[in-house]
Amino acid sequence: MTRFTVRTERFATIAGYVAGFVLLFLIWHLAAVYLVKSVLFPPPIPVFDRAVVLIEDNILQEQIVASMRRILQGFLLGSVIGIPIGLAIGSFRIVRWLLEPWTEFFRFIPAVAMITVAVIWFGIGEESKIFLIAYTTVFVVVISTAAGVGAVGRDKIRAAQCLGASRLQVFALVALPATVPYILTGMRLAMANAFVTIVAAELIASNDGLGKLLWDARLFMQVEDIFVALVALGLLGFLTDRVFRLLIRAFAGRFNATV
Amino acid sequence: MALVTLEGVGKTYRGRTGAWEAVRDFSLDLAEGEFFCLLGTSGCGKTTVLNMVAGFEQPSTGRILLDGSPVERPGADRGVVFQGHDSLYDWLTAIENIGFGLRLRGMGRRDRRAKAEHYLHMVGLDGQGAKHPSELSGGMKQRIQIARALANDPRILLMDEPFGALDAMTRAVLQGELSRIWAETRKTVLFITHDIEEAVALATRVGVMKRGPGGTLKAVIPVDLPFPRERTSDAFMAAFREVHALIHDEIHGAH
Numbered sequence A: 001m002t003r004f005t006v007r008t009e010r011f012a013t014i015a016g017y018v019a020g021f022v023l024l025f026l027i028w029h030l031a032a033v034y035l036v037k038s039v040l041f042p043p044p045i046p047v048f049d050r051a052v053v054l055i056e057d058n059i060l061q062e063q064i065v066a067s068m069r070r071i072l073q074g075f076l077l078g079s080v081i082g083i084p085i086g087l088a089i090g091s092f093r094i095v096r097w098l099l100e101p102w103t104e105f106f107r108f109i110p111a112v113a114m115i116t117v118a119v120i121w122f123g124i125g126e127e128s129k130i131f132l133i134a135y136t137t138v139f140v141v142v143i144s145t146a147a148g149v150g151a152v153g154r155d156k157i158r159a160a161q162c163l164g165a166s167r168l169q170v171f172a173l174v175a176l177p178a179t180v181p182y183i184l185t186g187m188r189l190a191m192a193n194a195f196v197t198i199v200a201a202e203l204i205a206s207n208d209g210l211g212k213l214l215w216d217a218r219l220f221m222q223v224e225d226i227f228v229a230l231v232a233l234g235l236l237g238f239l240t241d242r243v244f245r246l247l248i249r250a251f252a253g254r255f256n257a258t259v
Numbered sequence B: 001m002a003l004v005t006l007e008g009v010g011k012t013y014r015g016r017t018g019a020w021e022a023v024r025d026f027s028l029d030l031a032e033g034e035f036f037c038l039l040g041t042s043g044c045g046k047t048t049v050l051n052m053v054a055g056f057e058q059p060s061t062g063r064i065l066l067d068g069s070p071v072e073r074p075g076a077d078r079g080v081v082f083q084g085h086d087s088l089y090d091w092l093t094a095i096e097n098i099g100f101g102l103r104l105r106g107m108g109r110r111d112r113r114a115k116a117e118h119y120l121h122m123v124g125l126d127g128q129g130a131k132h133p134s135e136l137s138g139g140m141k142q143r144i145q146i147a148r149a150l151a152n153d154p155r156i157l158l159m160d161e162p163f164g165a166l167d168a169m170t171r172a173v174l175q176g177e178l179s180r181i182w183a184e185t186r187k188t189v190l191f192i193t194h195d196i197e198e199a200v201a202l203a204t205r206v207g208v209m210k211r212g213p214g215g216t217l218k219a220v221i222p223v224d225l226p227f228p229r230e231r232t233s234d235a236f237m238a239a240f241r242e243v244h245a246l247i248h249d250e251i252h253g254a255h
């Protein structure tokens, strides 16, 4: 019975997504064919045809892999740096006093503004892109992790203390697990930022990637290519977020019933 | 010798709005094995007293002794059951919550599980051990809290309006269970409530507090009724009236 309802619910969700995308492409088609009627705004069918060509030539896959690899590397690096810093800021007042000015300062300097610096420092190779993604990830993860530590209920900590917990035990067995949902939420937000940053970085300084595809298409006025890149970005972002949500459910669903 | 002694304990909070004397000159001896109910109107300083005994807060004046030594910080010898159920660990199952204190002490997995199961049974939740707090009702969560505190075998159990947020029927059931558990374990209990009937139903002694500022102990009344207590009996009614008369002034007194 429950299996059945879970299945139908999942089916309904997927059906909803499919219907939503179909509607989106339908409106796009109608707008392009009947409203705008310009070569600068192709309808979906030629764009898909072009996508098929790019896939057959293995071009689209290469750009996607290039962009996604950078995103993942920078994102993981940023998270690995950000989580301990966030935990320290949330746990120790001295660390907070020392580091909060940093986070409050740098988070207002967007990664996009750092592209020139990154290129000067690291060249147009992989390092500059990974640096930028890590940069954009770190502050979001730090801030949400620190907020998570601060939001651990006072009674949870007190309960542990009067069960005999040491400071280290309070941290490892109460504060840390209570913060996991905040960390994951921060990482999810950071992933969205990473997409913004990678496209901007590849537009300006790269030999491949979806941003480069966009840039070349603009140079050679291949309007369909532009739209292929845009649709690919949207779908990749969507899929990445789904995967992230599934991971959150699988690893941390029990940490928080509302995830 | 008393298990817990409060000697002229006072607590003044200092904050944005100036100083607030929450508790003044509070003295009390708690004997081993007694069930003491601290009764008072909202804001009279009950939680403040409990927090000081638990070691969460320090008295501004006077001192608190446990077995003759001053209380300085929270410790495993004083188990606390909190008013809300935010103190349970959402990421642990019911049984893991109950065994949390044992885990802190490094008890092995299997011993821990066996002991936790014992207390799960004691609070009447057999078979519910695998559930997470989000899958338990308010009453069940309070049972888990009680089991968690008891599993750690503290010298005294401190309970701050543990049934305050429950509906009247669930509350009556849990009061009955707590009374039974206390009779089984003879654990010393300091129980806070603002419900006269609850106090008379559970306590061996009821302490009535005067309302603040400067909340203090106004009177202590022994309740010498046998357990389980019959709430409609004349003796219960008489005890209820006696306590009620004392607290009446606190509720309706000019202020």
Ligand SMILES: Nc1ncnc2c1ncn2[C@@H]1O[C@H](COP(=O)(O)OP(=O)(O)OP(=O)(O)O)[C@@H](O)[C@H]1O
Binding pocket: B013, B014, B015, B020, B021, B022, B040, B041, B042, B043, B044, B045, B046, B047, B048, B049, B194, B212
């Ligand atoms: N941290 C604090 N800072 C300032 N004032 C406080 C603080 N905690 C409590 N008080 C004040 O001390 C008084 C007693 O508070 P306490 O929480 O002990 O009351 P209580 O008897 O437990 O009330 P209730 O039955 O509503 O829980 C109140 O007037 C309250 O405003």
Ligand SMILES: [Mg+2]
Binding pocket: B046, B047, B048, B160
């Ligand atoms: Mg209170």
